[in-house]
Amino acid sequence: MTILVIGGTGYIGSHTIVELLNRGEECIILDNLSNSQMDVIDSIQKITSRKVFFIEGDVMNEACLKNIFYEHDVDAVIYLVDVQSTQQSYEANLKGAINILRAMKKVNVKRFIYGSTAKVYHNDAEMSATEDSSLSAINPYVRSKLLIEDMLRDLASEDPSWSIIILRYFNPIGAHPSGLIREVPNGIPNKLMPNITQVATDQSTQLNVFGNDYNTVDGTGVRDYIHVCDLAEGHAQAISYLIKNKGCHEFNLGTGKGTSVLELVAAFEKANGIPNYS
């Protein structure tokens, strides 16, 4: 299959492309490099010994999309563009999703995988959420994701020829074993794992632990961390599922196991042979 991965040079995208290429799929990446670097392409090709087509461009660029669909026989689209800044999420996320779906309709490509988030579950219930748990938005970013999910469900029920999968990510961490691709946040990281690695590599002097009185094993926040390579495998399996199933389907990508901030720090120290911080 030929799969267009929009947002493919990012953290989740790059690991997903490696998995897809290793399985023999053809991949085209469209990315505007707003939160990733072009050298990811070389690394992907080194890891897989396969060629990947890269187009630097924005999903809002009609001509660019038209060109891709004209030049390549695209079988499915994986959409990973994700603007998390709350202020801009509505406009960027919704416009981007609408634009790619419109472009796909025009060329009759109707297989779509959407990278959503487990944050769409009620905050307190996130850790035990199943795909049928109730949904709600804690902030405009999550609301933008939920609105796109709703749009996809509507699309599939209006036109049964669509095959759509919504993947709800828990917290991806880790890197490809080659070390050639990994999470490289632009600017100062806000997520826990990049902050830990910055302290470990002396790029930052201390790790701030946010909160110590949550109702958890040690009072610090608990999340379901999933290895990014497992998450990537989830996308490849979603592609297989898309071929056999029409309609819109949601899947959680997590492990079902919670880890607190302090437990994650301790696991990092143990894995890297770092003496205990305390």
Ligand SMILES: O=c1ccn([C@@H]2O[C@H](COP(=O)(O)OP(=O)(O)O[C@H]3O[C@H](CO)[C@@H](O)[C@H](O)[C@H]3O)[C@@H](O)[C@H]2O)c(=O)[nH]1
């Ligand atoms: O320097 C840090 C960073 C995080 N945390 C804690 O670590 C846990 C995990 O935080 P984080 O890695 O930011 O994940 P989430 O809070 O689950 O946030 C996820 O979901 C957010 C909303 O979708 C996105 O904005 C983030 O990028 C994404 O990681 C939480 O308890 C945080 O309070 C710290 O203690 N110190």
